[in-house]
Amino acid sequence: MKISVRNLEPTKVRLTVTVEAEELNPYLDAARKEIGKQVNIPGFRKGHVPGKIIDQRVGFASVAGEAVNNGVPELYSKALNEKKIHPMDQPKLDVKEVPQSPSDETKLKFTAEVEVRPKFELPAVEGMAIEVARPEVTDEDVDKRIEALRQRFGTLVGVDRPAKKGDYANIDLDAKIDDKSVDSQEGVSYELGSATMLDGLDEALDGLSAGEETTFEGTLEAGEHQGEKAQVSVKVNSVKTEELPDIDDDFAQEASEFDTLEELKADVRKQSEADAEGRQATEARDAFITKLEDGLELPVPAGVKANMVEERLKNAQTQGDAAKDAAPTDDQKKEAEEAVEKELRDQMVLDSLAEQLDVKVSQTDVTNFLSSIAQQYGMDPNNFINAIVNNGQLGSAVQEVGRSKGLLAGMRAVTFKDTDGNVLDLSKFLGDEAQEEENESVEAASAAAAVADQVAGKADKSSETEASAE
Incomplete structure (x- = not known):
């Protein structure tokens, strides 16, 4: 197989692949065998029709078409591996030349345009030292948590006075x-x-007592007349204020399993310290990625970026309060672009790190990853994994697991210190490397097929091939 690579952009290439006859023949033979299972030819049993007869009766063009459909995606993948090219998107495949008969010496030739990860070198992680801010828990932090707990045990009590901010009013609206x-x-x-609720409601209620009513103009927030101005009549039926319990031993007994306030505060401090350690681990992760990216020129694939930005803006519009027909503002576009660029840079760096550390992805890794996602959304893990396989998304899941494992492996190799120079122990957040090595490791591509066979019963290779050829 002859492969030439032309750089179209810093993150886009065109591969031209010319396939020798001996490399195409296995795909032609497989196509003949598959076609032979589907046609009835007098004198031959299904699946036992000689290849020459298939070429004569069905036509070599049909055989070659089947061989190209099945072979080009695999040959494209081989070309990527041989040239050490890392695609960031699905390729645009274009078949240029195909042999027209078994004796035709024309070689299969196709091109593939694809956005790719730019070439860059990461610094060695061994011996790297990174400083992370020291987590601190103050008395004020503890008091804030106690106050939040106190709010949960508040009760509403009716008052005979005008309503004010913070009160709860029972109202009728028209x-x-x-x-x-x-x-x-x-x-x-x-x-x-x-x-x-309605714009203007707070101002209208302020100062009203039970039994009083008023009218104001407001914009309707939902329903058939959403966005229209309306005259709104509001009547106050009752006014209540929230009474909070005193912070004492009785409160501690009511709000927790502890007998005294001091015991409750000690437990809250312990929880706060655990949360602070978690935040420190997150900061260590972010600092590690920032260290890896420091000084690197990392252009991002323009097409991938554009698609991700569009999707992000669409999701924000769907979930936000703005009208669905409203165009995103320049600030929203800028924010989306910056977020997507960071996400893509982080992905590229973590992919490269996983390769540098020779991270392997096991079938158990992928199954556990997908099962955890399914559980988060309350879905049946087997059904979820089956859907991932059938949609051709298993490769993305494998890649995501590889990034995660590479990140953990890289952080284990780094020395993290706080601002006082004390070495941090992040083992509870980074997991046990020895346990990971007990799992049977396989290459990422093999992991996909293994998980598909194990969980879904069969790998929907046709969907993956179609996705690759789009």
Whole structure:
């Protein structure tokens, strides 16, 4: 197989692949065998039709077409491996030449344009030292947590006075447009100052007592008349204020399993310190990735970036409060682009790190990873993994596991210190390397097939091939 590579952009290449006859023949033979299982030819049993007969009866063009469909994606992958090219997206494949008969000496030739990871060298992680801020838990931190716990045990008590910010009012609402009622609600509990309902409601309720009512203009937030102005009548049925318990031993007994406030505070401090350690581990991870990227020129694939930015903006629009037809602002576009660029740079660096450390991905790694995601979304793990396989997304899952393992392996090789020079023990967050090595390791590509066979029963190779050829 002859492979030439032309750099189109810093992150895009065109491969031209010319396939020798002896390399194409196995795909032609496999195509003849598969076609032979599907056709009825007098004198021959299905699946036992000689290749020459298939060429004569069905036509060599059909055989070559089947061979090209199955062979090009595999040959493309071999070309990537041989040239050590790391794709970041699906390729654009274009078949240029195909032999027209068994005796035709024309060689299969195709091109593949694909966005790729740029070439760069990471610093060695062995001996690397990184400083991370020391986690501190103050009395103020503990008091804030105690206060948050106290809020959960508050009770609402009726008051005979005008409503003010922080009070809870039980109200009736009636919205009218052109003197016609378009929406009404009764007995709604609303916290003054929360700004969670109609625009102008907080101002209208401020100073009203039980039994009083008023009218204001507001913009409807939902329903058939969403976005329209309406005259809203609001009546206050009752006003309640929140009473909080005193912070003492009685509160400790009510809110926890402890008998005294001091015991509760000690436990809250312990939890706060554990959370601080978790934050420190996260900061160590971010500092490690930043250290790896320091000084590197990492252009990101333009097409991949554009697609990710578009998807991010679409998701933000769907989940946000803005009208769905509103175009993203320049600030939103800029924020999305910066976030996507960082995500892509981090991905490229972690992929390279996993290769540098010769990280292997096991079938157990991938199964556990996908099962954990399924559980987070309340899905059946087997059904979820089956869907991943059938959608051709298993390779992405394997790659994600490889990044995670590479990150952990890299961080284990680094010395992390706090600002006082003390070495940090992050083992509880980085896991046990010895345990990982007990798992049977396989190459990433093999892991995909193994998980597919084990969990889904069969690998939907056709979907993966179609995805590769798009």
